[in-house]
Amino acid sequence: MKKLFALILAVAMILTVANFALAEDLPVITIMFHGSNVTDDTAVLEAVNAYIADKVGAKLEVVWGTWGDFDEKATNALTSGDSSIDMVFTCSWSSDEYNTYAKKGYFVKLDDLIAEYGADLVAAIPESLMQAATIEGAEGMGIYAVNGFKDTATQNTWDVNVTLLEELGYTLDDFKAMSFYDFGDLFAKAKEVKGDSFYPFLVEPMVLERMVTGSIIVAGDSGATNLLSLYLNQEDVSAEGPYGNVLLNKFATEEYRKFVEQMHIYYEAGYIDPSLAVAETSNDTRTNAQKSGEYLIGTQSYALGYEHQASEERGIHVEFVPCTAPYVDTTASQGAMMAISTASEHPVESFKFLALLNSDPYLMTLMNYGVEGIHYTLNADGLVEFTDERANYSPWTNGMGNVTILPDTAAEGAGFREAFKAYYAEAKAIPSLGFVFNNEEVTNEMAALGTVAAQYALALDAGALDPETALPEFLAALDDAGMQTYLDAANAQLAAYMAAK
Amino acid sequence: MRKSKGQSATLNTFGPGAQAAFHAVLGLFALLCIVPFVFVIIISFTSEDSIRQIGYSFTPLSWSTQAYTYVFQLGGALWRSYFNSFLITFVGTSLSVIICILYSYPLYRRDFRYRGFFNFLSFFTMIFGGGLVPTFVVCKTLLGLSDNYAALIVPMLFSPFNVIVMRTFFQTTVPRELIEASTIDGAGEYRTLIQVVLPVVKPGIATIALLNALAFWNEWFLSLLYLTKNMDVMPLQYLLMRMQRNADFLAKNAGMLGADAAKAARNLPSQSLKMALVVFIVVPIACAYPFFQRYVVAGLTIGSVKG
Numbered sequence: 001m002k003k004l005f006a007l008i009l010a011v012a013m014i015l016t017v018a019n020f021a022l023a024e025d026l027p028v029i030t031i032m033f034h035g036s037n038v039t040d041d042t043a044v045l046e047a048v049n050a051y052i053a054d055k056v057g058a059k060l061e062v063v064w065g066t067w068g069d070f071d072e073k074a075t076n077a078l079t080s081g082d083s084s085i086d087m088v089f090t091c092s093w094s095s096d097e098y099n100t101y102a103k104k105g106y107f108v109k110l111d112d113l114i115a116e117y118g119a120d121l122v123a124a125i126p127e128s129l130m131q132a133a134t135i136e137g138a139e140g141m142g143i144y145a146v147n148g149f150k151d152t153a154t155q156n157t158w159d160v161n162v163t164l165l166e167e168l169g170y171t172l173d174d175f176k177a178m179s180f181y182d183f184g185d186l187f188a189k190a191k192e193v194k195g196d197s198f199y200p201f202l203v204e205p206m207v208l209e210r211m212v213t214g215s216i217i218v219a220g221d222s223g224a225t226n227l228l229s230l231y232l233n234q235e236d237v238s239a240e241g242p243y244g245n246v247l248l249n250k251f252a253t254e255e256y257r258k259f260v261e262q263m264h265i266y267y268e269a270g271y272i273d274p275s276l277a278v279a280e281t282s283n284d285t286r287t288n289a290q291k292s293g294e295y296l297i298g299t300q301s302y303a304l305g306y307e308h309q310a311s312e313e314r315g316i317h318v319e320f321v322p323c324t325a326p327y328v329d330t331t332a333s334q335g336a337m338m339a340i341s342t343a344s345e346h347p348v349e350s351f352k353f354l355a356l357l358n359s360d361p362y363l364m365t366l367m368n369y370g371v372e373g374i375h376y377t378l379n380a381d382g383l384v385e386f387t388d389e390r391a392n393y394s395p396w397t398n399g400m401g402n403v404t405i406l407p408d409t410a411a412e413g414a415g416f417r418e419a420f421k422a423y424y425a426e427a428k429a430i431p432s433l434g435f436v437f438n439n440e441e442v443t444n445e446m447a448a449l450g451t452v453a454a455q456y457a458l459a460l461d462a463g464a465l466d467p468e469t470a471l472p473e474f475l476a477a478l479d480d481a482g483m484q485t486y487l488d489a490a491n492a493q494l495a496a497y498m499a500a501k
Numbered sequence: 502m503r504k505s506k507g508q509s510a511t512l513n514t515f516g517p518g519a520q521a522a523f524h525a526v527l528g529l530f531a532l533l534c535i536v537p538f539v540f541v542i543i544i545s546f547t548s549e550d551s552i553r554q555i556g557y558s559f560t561p562l563s564w565s566t567q568a569y570t571y572v573f574q575l576g577g578a579l580w581r582s583y584f585n586s587f588l589i590t591f592v593g594t595s596l597s598v599i600i601c602i603l604y605s606y607p608l609y610r611r612d613f614r615y616r617g618f619f620n621f622l623s624f625f626t627m628i629f630g631g632g633l634v635p636t637f638v639v640c641k642t643l644l645g646l647s648d649n650y651a652a653l654i655v656p657m658l659f660s661p662f663n664v665i666v667m668r669t670f671f672q673t674t675v676p677r678e679l680i681e682a683s684t685i686d687g688a689g690e691y692r693t694l695i696q697v698v699l700p701v702v703k704p705g706i707a708t709i710a711l712l713n714a715l716a717f718w719n720e721w722f723l724s725l726l727y728l729t730k731n732m733d734v735m736p737l738q739y740l741l742m743r744m745q746r747n748a749d750f751l752a753k754n755a756g757m758l759g760a761d762a763a764k765a766a767r768n769l770p771s772q773s774l775k776m777a778l779v780v781f782i783v784v785p786i787a788c789a790y791p792f793f794q795r796y797v798v799a800g801l802t803i804g805s806v807k808g
Contacts, residue, residue, distance in 0.1 A: 030730075035761075035765060039578065039732070061730060063730060066743055066747055067746070067750040067754075067765065068742075068744075068748075068750045069746060072726065073725070073729065076633070076634065076637050076726060080637050080642070081638070082641065093754060093758075224753060275556075279752075282752065283751065283752030283766070284748075284772070287766045288552070290763070300763065301760060303760035303761070306760045306764075310763075396765070398761055
């Protein structure tokens with residue numbers, strides 16, 4: 001027994017020594033992504049590590065966070081000071097919310113690193129994105145994450161099944177001339193032609209509400225169900241809206257009442273699938289109906305070029321008809337960022353890597369699309385065509401950083417990235433860009449309000465509840481839960497922000 | 502004792518009407534237990550088109566084995582995680598049962614001086630937990646529990662609840678005389694425990710083994726926390742849970758993610774595939790139940806001192 005024990009100890013010691021001998025290699029930096037679908041990254045990491053060994057002086061490892069597990073993994077790694085995670089995805093809507101976590105000191109302030117190593121990065125990313133990332137963090141005003149250059153503007157559109165629309169005897173121009181309040185005849189016709197079990201209006205109720213009333217998401221507002229509305233100026237998004245820079249109780253406005261009343265009419269007429277009004281089934285129903293092209297009009301938060309992909313996938317002709325001009329708000333301009341954890345032992349190497357990833361087309365293509373010859377091939381026109389191997393390596397493209405330096409894919413067509421850049425470069429910023437509601441002082445109210453809103457909002461937005469009776473009930477319940485306190489706190493902060501701006 | 506016909510009809514029995522009522526209630530209850538599972542099996546064999554058109558239904562429009570074909574095509578990854586689930590459950594249950602017995606037995610022995618302290622030590626953790634982040638720090642940084650099987654087993658090895666169940670079981674089924682008798686007969690502590698006490702508490706062991714096996718088999722949260730780079734040790738439950746959580750997340754954040762969410766939703770597995778995986782998960786544990794059940798039922802009725 002003693003001999004065995006001694007033997008184990010001896011082996012353990014030898015292993016430890018061997019470990020130290022290996023550790024003289026390059027330092028390992030680890031990056032954690034969001035929304036990945038990656039099962040085999042061996043070939044990619046081999047190529048990446050061969051490429052960055054000299055340029056960055058480190059070896060890369062990747063944690064491929066998925067949509068479902070990223071929030072837990074990221075918040076645990078950051079709050080526990082886990083030094084094995086160096087770089088982590090952050091944004092205005094994830095659990096490791098950029099503004100909050102920067103304020104709490106989980107992210108390294110990058111200004112000095114940018115000054116020293118970031119010349120290429122600064123050249124590759126528009127000034128406006130750098131500004132959007134400049135916030136008041138734990139170490140004062142500065143940049144706490146590298147902001148990804150992607151579809152940085154929000155634009156809500158009608159998702160139109162043109163194939164069916166034309167079958168019904170309408171043209172796309174006819175549709176463009178209609179407003180939300182005159183869809184009735186169109187839906188009635190669709191119902192007549194396609195039968196009673198067909199639901200023409202396939203909506204994302206909460207998105208539709210913003211589209212119709214012309215309001216936007218306020219960064220820092222209650223997540224699952226937004227409570228606050230900021231009304232846009234529909235003519236010119238960079239000008240003040242009808243109510244000025246004031247946040248409103250989303251459900252108490254005249255616009256909202258008018259919207260839900262109309263929705264209830266559509267719902268009662270059988271134009272909307274009842275399962276869209278239930279949180280658990282809403283998304284599945286929508287995805288399924290979209291996949292099979294079983295709808296007439298839907299809603300879509302737009303990204304340039306999506307109509308080609310949607311048409312191809314659904315086997316119908318899809319067009320997206322804009323509801324508003326694209327606008328840049330805080331949510332969109334902090335939509336995908338990459339921060340360095342303060343627990344990291346290699347912040348310099350990590351930053352060098354992020355700078356390279358966002359400015360070097362070869363590295364970005366490798367990380368995002370995989371290895372040429374394995375995950376994709378280039379066709380005669382030099383466009384990317386994915387192979388079957390891509391299924392094992394599909395990171396979330398927009399979550400990685402500067403996607404404008406990626407090559408065009410065959411599905412997107414030549415010149416897509418240039419058009420993409422130009423499209424979003426033209427987008428105007430809303431007056432209160434950069435404002436994030438810091439809800440720390442009203443977390444109790446927010447939780448209570450969120451519960452109340454979860455009970456009514458979706459069903460009202462989808463038209464399933466009669467606003468005549470449900471809306472007053474809802475508003476009273478919100479008042480009881482402290483809506484006014486919540487609203488006052490948000491407006492005081494916005495006023496202070498606008499004054500400082 | 503000789504039973505006469507007349508006696509058996511009156512002793513411990515009810516009239517036929519009451520019998521029928523009880524049977525109906527219990528039968529209904531049994532049906533309620535089995536129906537969800539039958540439903541899951543039906544959905545797993547339902548074609549996607551049918552789900553798209555009429556949703557989940559006991560009588561789908563068309564049948565399909567597509568989900569199972571897809572599951573078998575998953576190949577290596579699936580069988581690997583299936584194997585992991587079995588391995589984790591087997592090793593975890595064995596170790597946790599041993600630990601539970603070795604901890605609760607001294608707590609039952611009145612001659613153990615530090616009973617109060619160890620009782621408190623285990624009981625205390627039932628009321629006050631360390632919290633998620635501190636636990637994570639201890640497990641990952643201090644104990645190195647990440648990306649390995651140990652990370653999925655060690656954090657669940659000790660359950661204070663099971664210790665209390667087991668201790669109580671010792672107290673109620675093992676009379677002190679038994680220990681004294683074996684001591685007088687010259688048995689040492691280990692022999693007393695293994696050869697005298699353990700055979701008596703088999704039903705108790707079966708109960709906590711079942712509880713532990715279920716806990717290990719259904720565990721996915723540890724995988725979510727501690728598996729980051731090495732997905733080879735992932736159990737089947739986490740594979741399924743990840744699909745579910747991805748779908749939930751995209752549903753919740755569709756508004757924020759816009760077109761990205763719609764694109765990602767395309768890659769989600771079908772409804773029938775999810776149900777097929779549920780079938781894979783439920784079947785082994787459902788098969789294990791009857792074996793444990795014998796002891797569990799026995800535990801309700803027997804004692805060591807007869808007569």
